[in-house]
Amino acid sequence: MEFLLNIMVEALKFFAFFGGYGWGIIWLTVAVNLALYPLTLASIKSMGAMQRMQPKMQDLQKKHKDDPKELQKATMDLYRSEGVNPVGGCLPMLLKIPFFLALFWAFQSTAFLEIASNPANNTSFLWINGRVSITAFASESLADKLAAAKLIVLDHAATDMGKYYVWNVVAPVDTKKLKDLLWTVDAHRVDDIKKVREGLAAAVPGISDDDATNIIIAWNATNSLAKPERVMTPFGPLSILAILVGISTYFMQKTMPSAGAGQQAQMMTLFMPVFLVFICWNFPAGVQLYWLVSNAVAALQQYFIMRKA
Structure with missing residues (x-):
């Protein structure tokens, strides 16, 4: 993990040449998403195929409602005949986790504290004065x-x-x-x-x-990229970036092919953004910014891929 952390700190230093560390995080996020684009393309196509399979899936569920084992076998046969990997849509998300964790640790590290503390380094971004x-x-x-x-x-x-x-x-x-x-x-x-x-x-x-x-x-x-971001408002100190992460997650979900439009799926669409706001509230501002930009890039990729589909 130390090796991955050091790579992330060096990557931040490199991308910081292009506008400071705030913009460096944005360029790093775009680079990670572009590197994973082939997998993202395959993932979105897989989710689209699963969405088109829903009528057949519902027929199987009605047909084998009293036999779970037969339903499972018939479902796997359907996936095989349609050429769909049921976990294919999760791969890009799983591969992004190590980058996210490495960035989280990087902002907690002494190495980045030394960077942020040096007035020669531009760690300011928008309202985060560094x-x-x-x-x-x-x-x-x-x-x-x-x-x-x-x-x-x-x-x-x-x-x-x-x-x-x-x-x-x-x-x-x-x-x-x-x-x-x-x-x-x-x-x-x-x-x-x-x-x-x-x-x-x-x-x-x-x-x-x-x-x-x-x-x-x-x-x-x-306010620092290495610390949770707070803005004083009439309602008290708020994390604007965490709130934006929640909003961007909601709109990103709206651009995704849905494997189902049931009540449970609709509840998850509403619950997940709120849950992520609470999760991100005390994350370093740099990690919040990474997550926000990653959501925005993913939503754009999904939008253009679905337009061509």
């Missing part, structure tokens, strides 16, 4: 403490927000230590906050509990 900001109470003394501890390099031009000061993180000095302290922490878990407070207190002499807590909260609220 920068980390730290908010702290009272004075700029916190910036001096953090810099002296050599955890991070800060832009000392702090933005005065009344009782808060905001500093942009230019780069972490000790990436592994910063990742161990902050990158995987859940700001809503008391045990995690306590652990990070203790770690920051050991790494940054003289830091207060309030400052430590604010660093944790600010780090978790950061």
Whole structure:
């Protein structure tokens, strides 16, 4: 798995030359889908053939409704006579899973954290600014403490927000230590906050509990391709990319040949997009973007293939 992760990080570096890491993810997604296009073509044709077989399948189900074994045998005979592979439609999806997992791990890795933390690398995309900001109470003394501890390099031009000061993180000095302290922490878990407070207190002499807590909260609220994307709205923080993944999944399903138009199939068409929104909600923004673009490319491929069919 380490080998696949390293390949994905190097692929991201390559495609990032063409507009930054946000566009790099898009180009990588398009490349993966184009590489799998022959299998996608065969898969969609297989699903179309299964759709055309439905009347015959329904006849078999009526004929052998009291004999499951005979129904299974007759069904396999029908597939064989029609030249249809019943699992042929799943192959492209199965082959995309390793790419998805490798990308997920890549965004969690120290290697990508080093990339995202380097201001020379463009990790911004749309509303995802790719920068980390730290908010702290009272004075700029916190910036001096953090810099002296050599955890991070800060832009000392702090933005005065009344009782808060905001500093942009230019780069972490000790990436592994910063990742161990902050990158995987859940700001809503008391045990995690306590652990990070203790770690920051050991790494940054003289830091207060309030400052430590604010660093944790600010780090978790950061928009980055390697972290879950959030946008503040009147309804609270929302993951726009996760919602778009759900919407794109719904429309992608609409372009697919359906093996059946029953109530169960219709329920799945509605349930799956909602389910994926919840699944994607806490994924790194880069993974959400990959999934969204993959859905869009797949829908376009299906649309043009079905037009020619």
